[in-house]
Each structure stands twice: as structure tokens, then as C-alpha cells.
Amino acid sequence: MRRRLHTRILGLSGRLLVGLILAFLVLPAFVVTLAAFNDRAILSFPPAGYSTRWFARALTYRDFRIGLWNSLVVTAWASTLALAVGTGFAIALKRYVFRLKGGLEGVLLSPLIVPHFTIGLGLLVLATGIGAARGFAVVVLTHVIVVLPFVIRSVYISLQNIDERLELAAASLGARPGRVLGTITLPLLAPGLFSGWLFAAILSFNEFTASLFVTGQATQTLPVAMYGYVREFADPTLAAVSVIYIAVTAALLTVANTFLGLGKVLNVEQGR
Amino acid sequence: MLSKAADRSPPASLPGTAANPRPVPAVRLDGVVKRFGAATALEETWLRVEQGEFLTLLGPSGCGKTTLLNLMAGFLEADAGEIFIGGDLVTSTPAYEREIGIVFQNYALFPHMSVAKNVGYGLRMRGVPRREIAERVDAALALVKLSGFSDRSPRQLSGGQQQRVALARALVIRPKVLLLDEPFSALDKNLRGAMQVELKEIQRRLGVTTVFVTHDQSEALSLSDRIVVMSAGRVRQTGTPDEVYRHPQDRFVAGFIGDVNLLPASLLARAGERATVAIRDLRRDVEAATLRGCAVGEEVDVFVRPDHLAVRQAGEAGTLPARVAALVYQGSHIDLHADLAEGGRVVVRMPGQGALATYAPGTPVGLVVPQGGLAAFPARDAAPSPLPQGPPDSRPSSLPPEPGSTR
Numbered sequence: 001m002r003r004r005l006h007t008r009i010l011g012l013s014g015r016l017l018v019g020l021i022l023a024f025l026v027l028p029a030f031v032v033t034l035a036a037f038n039d040r041a042i043l044s045f046p047p048a049g050y051s052t053r054w055f056a057r058a059l060t061y062r063d064f065r066i067g068l069w070n071s072l073v074v075t076a077w078a079s080t081l082a083l084a085v086g087t088g089f090a091i092a093l094k095r096y097v098f099r100l101k102g103g104l105e106g107v108l109l110s111p112l113i114v115p116h117f118t119i120g121l122g123l124l125v126l127a128t129g130i131g132a133a134r135g136f137a138v139v140v141l142t143h144v145i146v147v148l149p150f151v152i153r154s155v156y157i158s159l160q161n162i163d164e165r166l167e168l169a170a171a172s173l174g175a176r177p178g179r180v181l182g183t184i185t186l187p188l189l190a191p192g193l194f195s196g197w198l199f200a201a202i203l204s205f206n207e208f209t210a211s212l213f214v215t216g217q218a219t220q221t222l223p224v225a226m227y228g229y230v231r232e233f234a235d236p237t238l239a240a241v242s243v244i245y246i247a248v249t250a251a252l253l254t255v256a257n258t259f260l261g262l263g264k265v266l267n268v269e270q271g272r
Numbered sequence: 273m274l275s276k277a278a279d280r281s282p283p284a285s286l287p288g289t290a291a292n293p294r295p296v297p298a299v300r301l302d303g304v305v306k307r308f309g310a311a312t313a314l315e316e317t318w319l320r321v322e323q324g325e326f327l328t329l330l331g332p333s334g335c336g337k338t339t340l341l342n343l344m345a346g347f348l349e350a351d352a353g354e355i356f357i358g359g360d361l362v363t364s365t366p367a368y369e370r371e372i373g374i375v376f377q378n379y380a381l382f383p384h385m386s387v388a389k390n391v392g393y394g395l396r397m398r399g400v401p402r403r404e405i406a407e408r409v410d411a412a413l414a415l416v417k418l419s420g421f422s423d424r425s426p427r428q429l430s431g432g433q434q435q436r437v438a439l440a441r442a443l444v445i446r447p448k449v450l451l452l453d454e455p456f457s458a459l460d461k462n463l464r465g466a467m468q469v470e471l472k473e474i475q476r477r478l479g480v481t482t483v484f485v486t487h488d489q490s491e492a493l494s495l496s497d498r499i500v501v502m503s504a505g506r507v508r509q510t511g512t513p514d515e516v517y518r519h520p521q522d523r524f525v526a527g528f529i530g531d532v533n534l535l536p537a538s539l540l541a542r543a544g545e546r547a548t549v550a551i552r553d554l555r556r557d558v559e560a561a562t563l564r565g566c567a568v569g570e571e572v573d574v575f576v577r578p579d580h581l582a583v584r585q586a587g588e589a590g591t592l593p594a595r596v597a598a599l600v601y602q603g604s605h606i607d608l609h610a611d612l613a614e615g616g617r618v619v620v621r622m623p624g625q626g627a628l629a630t631y632a633p634g635t636p637v638g639l640v641v642p643q644g645g646l647a648a649f650p651a652r653d654a655a656p657s658p659l660p661q662g663p664p665d666s667r668p669s670s671l672p673p674e675p676g677s678t679r
Binding site for chain 1: 345370372374380393
């Protein structure tokens with residue numbers, strides 16, 4: 001009897017712990033979302049009255065509009081370039097044996113270890129040196145460097161899940177290497193490529209630290225514009241932008257899930 | 273009637289020359305060698321596969337049989353030697369120009385294509401007109417009894433059905449050679465038997481030259497026209513199933529093909545092709561060829577099949593003294609495990625049920641050793657013993673334990 005009570009208490013507290021952890025995961029988004037609807041012109045929680053006027057301000061504020069556009073341009077370029085470059089490197093790492101392979105792998109994954117502000121600072125110094133500072137090219141390059149390791153990982157894992165015998169079978173049936181790539185490898189790799197691109201896009205869209213160094217007034221991305229805003233104002237506009245951010249990212253993931261299944265996109269399940 | 277240790281065609285007899293009266297072989301390997309780094313996966317190998325032949329490459333994991341298959345397919349490049357397919361030199365021809373069909377152990381069906389698209393893939397790559405593709409795909413699916421499965425996804429098929437699709441896909445291109453890489457090992461036992469019979473029928477009907485890779489000696493014995501027994505990157509013996517079963521030329525072959533017992537003996541005399549050995553006080557006649565380099569008086573090992581031994585009363589004249597260790601019921605037969613007086617355990621395979629009651633463990637018995645069907649090899653040969661060691665319930669089989677990859 002006592003033992004049963006014990007197990008019940010243990011079971012209950014276990015569930016409580018899991019519930020608390022999950023609550024903490026969504027807590028920041030929850031607080032910010034509520035704050036965005038605060039009627040008063042101050043970032044506070046809990047809100048005193050409800051209003052959507054901060055959303056209107058967020059969408060019309062000039063710096064945010066420019067920042068959003070810049071972010072979309074930079075993200076599109078950076079994630080696409082990173083996908084192309086990363087796919088090439090992933091195939092090289094997976095399929096070929098060559099000298100200094102370990103070294104190449106280390107270099108390619110090094111942006112994971114190097115702090116983003118170091119990357120930003122380094123590129124800023126370099127770009128100033130060659131007179132290309134604060135241009136879009138430098139911002140895109142910065143983002144490519146930051147997201148490349150994630151693209152390579154994603155594509156590499158997808159490649160690992162392709163049975164090379166499928167390609168051998170295709171070759172034995174008369175398919176030249178180019179046709180094997182087009183009819184077997186790429187179609188089977190497509191979910192991996194898409195997930196790699198999606199990761200890159202989300203990371204790039206959210207990148208702040210490195211961007212702070214390499215962007216200028218004309219090229220500042222949305223996170224940088226938000227940082228600039230919060231240094232001057234303390235009204236809930238920033239919270240409203242955050243909510244828009246969350247909504248856009250969630251929409252992207254939902255689309256991905258609808259067309260491909262989240263498991264595939266996130267490389268969680270790799271059943272064939 | 274004796275098989276050669278390896279098919280050593282002299283390099284001078286090029287295909288098509290007047291010096292070679294034999295027809296052009298479907299596949300010919302002339303001194304092919306393959307190394308992976310410092311390890312030699314395949315030592316110098318000479319091999320002919322005749323037109324329409326069903327040839328099996330048999331050996332344990334890592335013996336080089338899959339390497340040999342990959343060399344024929346063009347998936348690997350030989351480090352030395354030449355490969356001919358249908359008389360054409362293909363040593364450096366890429367796989368996509370060799371016109372071979374291959375069925376892998378896991379079938380390797382394209383998961384993003386329907387059954388019909390899988391089967392038609394090779395025809396599409398060849399630019400065959402669409403209408404002809406449809407006809408030939410239908411015919412190939414009918415051949416493997418899968419008509420009506422065209423639109424299914426490979427995922428929706430059972431293992432046996434997937435294998436049929438893989439076979440149809442390989443055959444529809446009318447390959448010069450069909451390569452089968454352990455195609456049955458993923459099937460359950462009942463299905464395996466049925467698929468083997470079916471494969472053999474299809475192969476005979478189409479007359480397609482087939483090279484079959486397996487580690488399963490019973491599969492090899494039942495399907496093949498000829499068997500190439502391989503071990504440690506070398507061809508040990510090439511011959512018909514009967515030749516390799518009854519006249520092993522090599523200690524490894526004797527131990528690998530079928531179940532065997534090993535009896536300690538000594539070489540008494542040698543005269544031409546024959547030799548006499550003494551197993552205790554029993555004198556037996558064996559082939560001398562396998563005792564090369566063995567002097568009279570030296571110890572030899574005599575190999576005898578479990579079903580060639582018989583059990584008699586202890587002390588009966590002309591028998592080997594032994595003591596019953598265990599009886600293992602096997603359904604169609606009974607395996608009697610007995611310990612020889614001079615050490616070592618043997619298995620006697622007895623048909624019928626009566627033996628169960630007659631021989632309790634510990635009973636002294638006499639073993640009858642047949643006059644023929646024996647093979648002897650020098651005892652100092654360091655090769656893994658084919659004797660069943662360990663508990664009596666371990667099967668007296670010399671099969672390798674794991675059917676894994678043999679790269």
C-alpha cells in the first residue's frame with residue numbers, strides 16, 4: 001500500500017518536472033507574445049490592456065521594413081549559396097577518399113567553434129581592408145560561413161542514408177554517372193537538400209551577432225534593426241516584431257511539414 | 273573426372289585464335305588481382321564461365337567472392353590481369369557499358385519508382401521506344417509471376433516479391449551475364465527453397481549465363497553447374513558439385529563442402545595415383561594427389577562424411593572403437609556423436625528412428641569406416657579443423673557463422 005503511494009508520488013512529480021521543462025521552453029515566446037498586445041507604451045508583463053497598435057507600428061516603421069527586406073534578400077542568397085557549396089563538400093566528404101580529408105572536415109565545421117562575433121569582426125576588418133565594407137556581398141558571405149556547417153551536416157546525413165547499391169544497380173542497368181545523379185541520387189537526396197536549405201534559411205534569418213559587425217545603415221538585417229530599436233525605444237513594437245518572426249518561421253516549418261513531413265525535413269526518421 | 277585446383281588457361285590461348293578450339297566463354301578472367309591497400313582481396317585468379325552456365329562462387333565471408341563479382345560487374349577495377357565478357361576485353365570498361373544484370377542481397381530496388389519503372393529503368397537508359405519498354409516490362413513481370421504489380425511501390429512488396437522485381441529488372445535488358453550476390457540470404461527458409469527452384473527454372477529457360485555468389489554450400493550444391501570454392505582470396509577448387517563434394521582437392525574444400533569428420537591416420541604406402549593410409553589398424557585406399565609432400569609414415573587426416581560412417585557393436589572386427597557421447601534428433605535423421613578412443617569426436621548420421629533407444633550415452637560402439645569416399649590430407653596442414661568441437665548439440669556443420677558482407 002505504502003509502496004503504491006510512493007510510486008504514485010514519484011510518477012506525479014516526474015510528470016510535473018517534464019511539464020515544467022516544457023513550460024520553460026515556450027515561456028519566453030509566451031511572455032513576449034502577451035507583451036506585444038500590451039496597450040501601454042512600455043514593455044512589461046503582465047499587460048495592462050490589450051491592443052494591436054504595436055503590430056501596425058512594427059509593419060510601418062521604416063527601419064523594420066528595410067530590415068525585413070534586407071533579411072529576406074540576404075537569407076535567400078546565403079541559404080541557396082550555402083546549399084550549393086555545402087552539397088558539393090558533403091558529397092566529397094562522403095564519397096571520396098583523399099589526402100587531408102580530416103583537415104577539410106575540420107575547416108568546414110570550424111564556424112561551429114568560432115564565435116559569431118569573431119567571424120563578424122574578422123570579415124569586417126577584411127572587408128574594410130579591401131574597401132568592400134558594409135556591402136551586401138560581405139553580409140551574404142558572413143551568413144554563408146555561419147550556416148555552412150549545418151547544411152553540410154544535413155546533406156551528409158541524407159547521403160549516408162542512400163544505399164550506394166542503388167547507384168551501382170543503376171550503373172549496371174546502363175545509366176551513365178550523370179544520369180545516375182539525376183535519376184537516383186538527387187531524387188533520393190531531395191528531402192535532405194530541402195531540409196539543409198530550410199535550416200540554413202532559418203539560421204540566416206535569425207543571425208544577429210556576426211551581422212551586427214558587417215551591416216551598415218543600408219544593409220542592416222531585421223535582427224540588427226531590432227537591436228537598434230530597443231536601444232532607443234522601450235515600447236512593445238519589438239515584441240510585436242518578435243511575434244511576426246515566430247509566426248513566419250512557424251509558417252515555413254508548417255509548409256515544409258505539409259509537403260515533406262517534419263520527420264524527413266529534420267532528418268529524424270530515415271526509414272526507406 | 274578430377275577437377276583442377278584452378279582453371280589455368282595459358283595466356284597464349286586468346287579468344288578466337290585457332291589454338292583455342294573451345295567456344296568463346298561468357299566471362300573470362302586472366303590472372304586478375306585485386307588489392308585494397310596492403311591487403312590482397314583477390315590473388316591471381318584464372319577463370320572461365322561458359323555460355324549458359326550456372327557458376328557459383330562459394331566461400332566464407334571475406335574469401336574474395338564478392339570482390340570477384342564486383343570486378344565482373346565493373347564496380348571495382350582490377351590491379352592486374354584482364355577480364356573478358358563475351359570475348360570482348362572489358363578490364364577498364366565502366367559498369368554502365370558492360371551489359372550485365374545484377375541482383376543484390378537487399379535487391380536495391382529504387383524506392384522512388386513503381387515496380388514497372390524499376391523494371392523499365394535499364395530500357396529507358398538505352399533509349400528503347402516507350403511502347404517496346406511497356407511490352408518488355410510486361411513480359412519480364414510475367415516471367416517472374418508478378419503481372420498486375422506494375423503500379424505498386426517496392427515498399428508495398430514482400431521480400432520474395434521484391435526479389436522477383438530485382439530479377440526482372442536485371443533480365444529485361446537481356447544481359448550478357450546475370451550476377452547474383454547472395455540473393456536468397458534475406459528470405460526465410462521456406463520461401464528460399466521455392467525461389468531457388470524458380471530461379472533455376474528461369475535461368476534454364478532463358479539460357480542466361482549466371483554467376484551466383486553464396487556462402488551457403490547446400491545452395492551451391494543444389495543450383496550450380498559448376499562451383500568455384502574460394503577461401504582467403506584464392507580459388508581452391510573448381511568443379512561440378514559432385515566433384516567438389518566427392519573429390520575435394522584441398523583440405524579447406526573438404527571441410528567447407530558438406531559436413532565432415534576427421535580421423536587421425538598415418539600414410540602407409542603410395543603407388544602412383546593411389547595411396548594407402550592406416551586408421552588405427554584399418555587400411556584404406558585414398559587418392560594420392562591430395563597427399564603431395566607427405567612422406568610414408570607421416571601423420572595424415574582422413575576426411576569422411578557423417579552419412580558414410582555406420583555404427584556396430586563394440587569390438588566387432590574391422591571397426592574403430594568409440595564411445596557414444598550424445599544422440600541428436602534431427603527429424604529426418606539422427607546424429608550420433610561419438611568420442612574416438614584416441615581422442616577426437618565424430619558424428620555418424622543415421623537414418624531411421626530405432627537408434628534412439630539402442631545407444632545410450634556412454635555405450636561403447638564400433639564405427640565402420642567405408643572403403644571408398646575418403647579423402648586424406650597432410651596432418652601438419654594448419655587449417656581450421658572441420659570437426660564439431662564443443663557440445664554435441666552444435667551441428668556438425670562447417671558453415672561460417674555470419675552471412676555478412678564479404679568485401
